Amino acid sequence: xxNRNFITTQDFxxxxxxxxxxxxxxxxxxxxxxxxxxxxxxxxxxxxPSLRTRATMELAVRLLGGTPLTMNVGTxxxxxxxxxxAVMNAGKTEHVKDAAxxxxxxxDAIGVRAFAGLENLEDxxxxxxxxxxxxxxxxxxxNMESALYHPMQxxxxxxxxxxxxxxxxxxxxxxxxxxxxxxLPTAVANSFLLAATRLGVEVTVAAPPEFPLPDPVMxxxxxxxGKVRTTTRQEEALAGAHVVCAKSWGSLACYGRPEVExxxxxxxxxxxxxxxxxxxxxxxxxxxxxxxxxxxxxxxxVLDGPRSAVYDEAENRLHVQAAILEAIL
Amino acid sequence: xxNRNFITTQDFxxxxxxxxxxxxxxxxxxxxxxxxxxxxxxxxxxxxPSLRTRATMELAVRLLGGTPLTMNVGTxxxxxxxxxxAVMNAGKTEHVKDAAxxxxxxxDAIGVRAFAGLENLEDxxxxxxxxxxxxxxxxxxxNMESALYHPMQxxxxxxxxxxxxxxxxxxxxxxxxxxxxxxLPTAVANSFLLAATRLGVEVTVAAPPEFPLPDPVMxxxxxxxGKVRTTTRQEEALAGAHVVCAKSWGSLACYGRPEVExxxxxxxxxxxxxxxxxxxxxxxxxxxxxxxxxxxxxxxxVLDGPRSAVYDEAENRLHVQAAILEAIL
Amino acid sequence: xxNRNFITTQDFxxxxxxxxxxxxxxxxxxxxxxxxxxxxxxxxxxxxPSLRTRATMELAVRLLGGTPLTMNVGTxxxxxxxxxxAVMNAGKTEHVKDAAxxxxxxxDAIGVRAFAGLENLEDxxxxxxxxxxxxxxxxxxxNMESALYHPMQxxxxxxxxxxxxxxxxxxxxxxxxxxxxxxLPTAVANSFLLAATRLGVEVTVAAPPEFPLPDPVMxxxxxxxGKVRTTTRQEEALAGAHVVCAKSWGSLACYGRPEVExxxxxxxxxxxxxxxxxxxxxxxxxxxxxxxxxxxxxxxxVLDGPRSAVYDEAENRLHVQAAILEAIL
Numbered sequence: 001x002x003n004r005n006f007i008t009t010q011d012f013x014x015x016x017x018x019x020x021x022x023x024x025x026x027x028x029x030x031x032x033x034x035x036x037x038x039x040x041x042x043x044x045x046x047x048x049p050s051l052r053t054r055a056t057m058e059l060a061v062r063l064l065g066g067t068p069l070t071m072n073v074g075t076x077x078x079x080x081x082x083x084x085x086a087v088m089n090a091g092k093t094e095h096v097k098d099a100a101x102x103x104x105x106x107x108d109a110i111g112v113r114a115f116a117g118l119e120n121l122e123d124x125x126x127x128x129x130x131x132x133x134x135x136x137x138x139x140x141x142x143n144m145e146s147a148l149y150h151p152m153q154x155x156x157x158x159x160x161x162x163x164x165x166x167x168x169x170x171x172x173x174x175x176x177x178x179x180x181x182x183x184l185p186t187a188v189a190n191s192f193l194l195a196a197t198r199l200g201v202e203v204t205v206a207a208p209p210e211f212p213l214p215d216p217v218m219x220x221x222x223x224x225x226g227k228v229r230t231t232t233r234q235e236e237a238l239a240g241a242h243v244v245c246a247k248s249w250g251s252l253a254c255y256g257r258p259e260v261e262x263x264x265x266x267x268x269x270x271x272x273x274x275x276x277x278x279x280x281x282x283x284x285x286x287x288x289x290x291x292x293x294x295x296x297x298x299x300x301x302v303l304d305g306p307r308s309a310v311y312d313e314a315e316n317r318l319h320v321q322a323a324i325l326e327a328i329l
Numbered sequence: 330x331x332n333r334n335f336i337t338t339q340d341f342x343x344x345x346x347x348x349x350x351x352x353x354x355x356x357x358x359x360x361x362x363x364x365x366x367x368x369x370x371x372x373x374x375x376x377x378p379s380l381r382t383r384a385t386m387e388l389a390v391r392l393l394g395g396t397p398l399t400m401n402v403g404t405x406x407x408x409x410x411x412x413x414x415a416v417m418n419a420g421k422t423e424h425v426k427d428a429a430x431x432x433x434x435x436x437d438a439i440g441v442r443a444f445a446g447l448e449n450l451e452d453x454x455x456x457x458x459x460x461x462x463x464x465x466x467x468x469x470x471x472n473m474e475s476a477l478y479h480p481m482q483x484x485x486x487x488x489x490x491x492x493x494x495x496x497x498x499x500x501x502x503x504x505x506x507x508x509x510x511x512x513l514p515t516a517v518a519n520s521f522l523l524a525a526t527r528l529g530v531e532v533t534v535a536a537p538p539e540f541p542l543p544d545p546v547m548x549x550x551x552x553x554x555g556k557v558r559t560t561t562r563q564e565e566a567l568a569g570a571h572v573v574c575a576k577s578w579g580s581l582a583c584y585g586r587p588e589v590e591x592x593x594x595x596x597x598x599x600x601x602x603x604x605x606x607x608x609x610x611x612x613x614x615x616x617x618x619x620x621x622x623x624x625x626x627x628x629x630x631v632l633d634g635p636r637s638a639v640y641d642e643a644e645n646r647l648h649v650q651a652a653i654l655e656a657i658l
Numbered sequence: 659x660x661n662r663n664f665i666t667t668q669d670f671x672x673x674x675x676x677x678x679x680x681x682x683x684x685x686x687x688x689x690x691x692x693x694x695x696x697x698x699x700x701x702x703x704x705x706x707p708s709l710r711t712r713a714t715m716e717l718a719v720r721l722l723g724g725t726p727l728t729m730n731v732g733t734x735x736x737x738x739x740x741x742x743x744a745v746m747n748a749g750k751t752e753h754v755k756d757a758a759x760x761x762x763x764x765x766d767a768i769g770v771r772a773f774a775g776l777e778n779l780e781d782x783x784x785x786x787x788x789x790x791x792x793x794x795x796x797x798x799x800x801n802m803e804s805a806l807y808h809p810m811q812x813x814x815x816x817x818x819x820x821x822x823x824x825x826x827x828x829x830x831x832x833x834x835x836x837x838x839x840x841x842l843p844t845a846v847a848n849s850f851l852l853a854a855t856r857l858g859v860e861v862t863v864a865a866p867p868e869f870p871l872p873d874p875v876m877x878x879x880x881x882x883x884g885k886v887r888t889t890t891r892q893e894e895a896l897a898g899a900h901v902v903c904a905k906s907w908g909s910l911a912c913y914g915r916p917e918v919e920x921x922x923x924x925x926x927x928x929x930x931x932x933x934x935x936x937x938x939x940x941x942x943x944x945x946x947x948x949x950x951x952x953x954x955x956x957x958x959x960v961l962d963g964p965r966s967a968v969y970d971e972a973e974n975r976l977h978v979q980a981a982i983l984e985a986i987l
Contacts, residue, residue, distance in 0.1 A: 041717060041720070043713065046405075049403075049404065049405060049406055049407055050405070050406060051400065051405075051406035051407055051423065051428060051431070052431060054398075054400065054405060054406065055372065055398050055400070055431075055432065055435060055436070056435060058396075058398055059370060059396070059398065059435055059436075062370070062396050067716075067717070067720050069712075069713050069716055069717065071709065071712065071713070072404070072405065074707075075404065075707065075730070075733065076704075076707060076708070076709075076712060076730065077707055077708060077709035077712065078707055078709055078949050081952075085953070085958060086952060086953065087952075087953040087954060088839075088950075088951040088952045088953060088954050089839045089951065089954045090839065093949050093951075094709065094948070094949035094950075095949075095950075095952050097952075097962075098948050098949060098950065098952075098961075098968075099709060099949075101969050102709070102710055102713075102948065102969060102972040102973070103713065105969055105972060105973035105976075106713060106714060106717055106972075106973060106976050107713070107717075181417075181418045181419070290423070290427050290431065291407050291422050291423035291424075291427060291428075292417075292423075292424075292427065293417040293418065293422075294410075294415060294416075294417045294424050294426075294427075295414070295415065295416040295417060296416060296417050296418045300414060303427075304426075310427075311430050311431060311434055314431040314434060314435075315431070315434035315435060318434075318435050375734075378732075378733065378734060378735055378736055379734070379735060380729065380734075380735035380736055380752065380757060380760070381760055383727075383729065383734060383735065384701065384727050384729070384760075384761065384764060384765070385764060387725075387727055388699060388725070388727065388764055388765075391699070391725050401733070401734065404733065510746075510747045510748070619752070619756050619760065620736050620751050620752035620753075620756060620757075621746075621752075621753075621756065622746040622747065622751075623739075623744060623745075623746045623753050623755075623756075624743070624744065624745040624746060625745060625746050625747045629743060632756075633755075639756075640759050640760060640763055643760040643763060643764075644760070644763035644764060647763075647764050
């Protein structure tokens with residue numbers, strides 16, 4: 001996997017993803033014995049805030065002996081233009097072309113976090129910022145959550161499934177939409193769906209009718225080994241699931257129209273995942289990428305209860321990212 | 330002291346505090362010979378700005394061989410909710426419970442800076458953010474200044490006293506309120522008072538009548554070995570002191586009412602510590618935690634004069650924090 | 659060069675600058691073999707944003723075995739007052755005097771980035787922030803771009819000239835003003851001019867009549883070994899040049915009057931450096947410090963074309979800074 005980008009799990013075969021998870025579990029068990037990143041550095045470019053991603057990426061680079069260079073775009077460094085050929089006479093102060101090429105001269109990989117703009121669906125579906133970095137960089141580009149994908153999260157989720165169930169074989173997952181005070185991107189849900197189905201997990205996506213996942217993502221998932229079903233009835237998805245993954249996202253039906261979207265979203269406050277609903281999911285364990293709006297998306301009793309795997313899931317970010325860095329650099 | 334929190338000096342015996350200061354002086358003299366934090370990492374979580382704390386904590390961790398992970402909450406990472414059971418449908422995006430538990434999985438200690446809100450006295454007296462971290466973290470929590478305490482500063486102050494006077498035995502200190510353009514928290518003053526009295530120093534607190542220190546802190550100080558007196562006459566406190574520690578703080582008498590507070594505070598501009606006042610303090614040396622509003626709190630002549638120990642005091646932050654990290658991790 | 663400040667290339671002899679460039683090229687070729695900064699740390703203080711400077715300074719310090727301490731003034735740390743004797747009862751929270759003295763106790767050098775304020779020409783010509791750091795610091799101060807100078811950039815520019823032309827002997831350079839949506843400081847242009855002329859390069863400065871470089875800088879350049887000419891005709895400067903360096907800066911003729919300045923600046927949009935103009939410069943190569951407003955300052959075809967040396971120039975920041983750190987610390 002040397003020198004490849006890590007933009008989406010779809011770019012890697014199920015075998016490759018499986019090997020990465022296997023290696024991540026080794027690293028978690030035995031600690032890191034080698035320093036394959038000695039003398040190497042990784043730029044970590046944040047256009048959006050982060051706790052887990054920042055902490056676990058910095059640590060993963062260091063544990064492997066490398067040097068992280070963390071930058072907040074727009075405060076630490078310059079705001080970024082990504083459109084090829086742009087006449088840069090407005091607010092954006094540096095082109096991704098230049099940032100990516102300059103960083104490529106001095107670091108060994110570039111991690112990028114650039115959330116969806118949530119204004120224009122077509123723009124977000126093109127995943128413009130991470131795509132621009134991938135186009136212009138001359139070193140591997142690592143996706144630390146883009147408009148469309150959060151593959152490190154998806155890998156940590158599937159590593160957690162593997163830890164709890166031995167493997168991903170025969171596993172049934174419910175990916176349920178959850179309420180939230182704000183419209184959020186679909187990246188985390190997309191990457192859970194894609195990573196899970198690529199590794200053979202059968203996924204039922206439950207969401208209110210106005211909250212489908214993006215068509216292109218659903219089509220990619222449909223081409224993966226694991227089956228995909230969708231439902232607008234949450235309890236149907238939870239019944240028989242081995243793992244329940246909750247996440248909120250904004251309505252694709254009224255993208256870029258926040259007033260309408262807020263009104264529609266507010267109708268579904270009862271999609272909160274609570275103990276009663278989890279009771280309908282047998283002995284399934286519970287995943288959420290965090291941060292979570294407690295008692296809005298998910299009840300305290302679920303997050304703090306015995307079936308919650310959310311802290312394992314967060315910790316696994318560290319190990320899976322170390323495995324990816326080791327494989328690529 | 331392994332695996333204990335460092336939230337306030339009150340949690341440590343005078344002997345333990347003395348040992349930490351002794352070790353800090355050794356580290357300052359001989360340099361650091363060992364790397365007890367090798368392979369370990371410490372999250373440094375800032376809800377407020379910092380120069381000395383950030384620089385000296387990062388350096389202390391590195392000098393001992395460890396990795397600091399520095400994060401500004403709300404810009405680098407998510408805003409934090411600390412109330413147990415909160416329904417998180419408003420502005421705060423992540424619960425301390427989750428941040429503390431996640432960090433506990435990947436680092437070996439968590440340093441937290443979270444100033445007083447200065448809106449509700451009862452809230453601030455409960456020291457809510459650092460208490461929430463201490464409640465939920467599974468690794469030691471280090472106080473890098475909370476609503477109520479700044480124990481690292483208190484320890485650096487007392488280390489400086491020890492350097493200048495040989496020991497803390499028989500030392501008389503004046504802790505004097507000082508003018509300032511803004512209402513400030515009491516944390517630094519509280520921790521000077523508590524660390525000093527715990528180590529046997531006799532402290533006279535001088536402040537205008539509307540500017541007492543918090544009752545619970547005064548009661549704790551009263552239970553310590555060193556005597557405490559209070560006065561509203563600044564010159565009385567300075568007379569006979571071996572050390573003068575100046576600090577501004579807001580009026581507890583009109584907490585959360587900034588207009589009233591500002592009016593009252595502005596009456597006491599003549600509490601500035603200048604050369605004339607220091608002349609009344611014999612050969613006492615001078616402490617201030619910095620940053621200082623020059624020529625408002627303290628005159629240039631004092632800060633830049635031969636009796637100023639403020640840069641020793643700042644440097645000692647590095648050594649005392651290294652000693653604390655070494656003892657706890 | 660041990661223990662000297664690096665504020666402007668004028669403080670160093672042509673021989674010293676030449677040795678630094680020679681060493682930077684060695685470091686670039688052979689990698690860094692030694693760790694002369696082991697056990698040392700360098701504070702990197704940013705009052706303004708940065709991508710290249712932040713990334714290359716952090717990396718240079720680390721490559722040499724040292725520890726960088728990066729701080730954004732005003733967000734990470736406190737806002738800074740620099741006027742001696744100031745009564746600090748307004749917005750600024752800490753004096754450079756205290757910040758510089760405290761940092762001097764705990765680090766081995768202090769890098770400072772503090773752009774021109776662009777409000778008062780006399781103030782900016784005094785280069786107040788970096789001068790204050792230099793006055794109060796007890797360790798070497800490194801200029802990471804001040805109101806007047808960007809000497810690390812100037813050195814990287816001249817290193818690039820040396821790489822492309824073998825040496826700086828007999829080299830003719832065009833330093834051309836370029837259009838930009840905003841008024842910018844003159845620091846980069848000043849330091850290119852000073853570093854180039856100090857190393858014997860013959861420089862023609864081309865700019866519209868309202869955009870001279872500061873008189874004191876022109877006088878310094880006139881005293882250097884290389885000749886200086888000025889012209890208001892861009893094509894005249896480009897003809898016969900071996901290297902074209904483009905940069906935008908604001909009009910000194912209407913400093914601090916943004917409305918007037920914007921109107922004047924907007925008249926010169928045709929000063930964009932494009933392929934047609936570069937054709938008039940024979941086989942000259944092209945420099946720009948980045949970030950660049952593509953298709954406003956410089957056309958894509960130039961930046962992305964075979965004569966562009968802008969990424970070499972950016973990479974050389976790393977090597978030349980490593981050479982400077984090694985020489986000074």
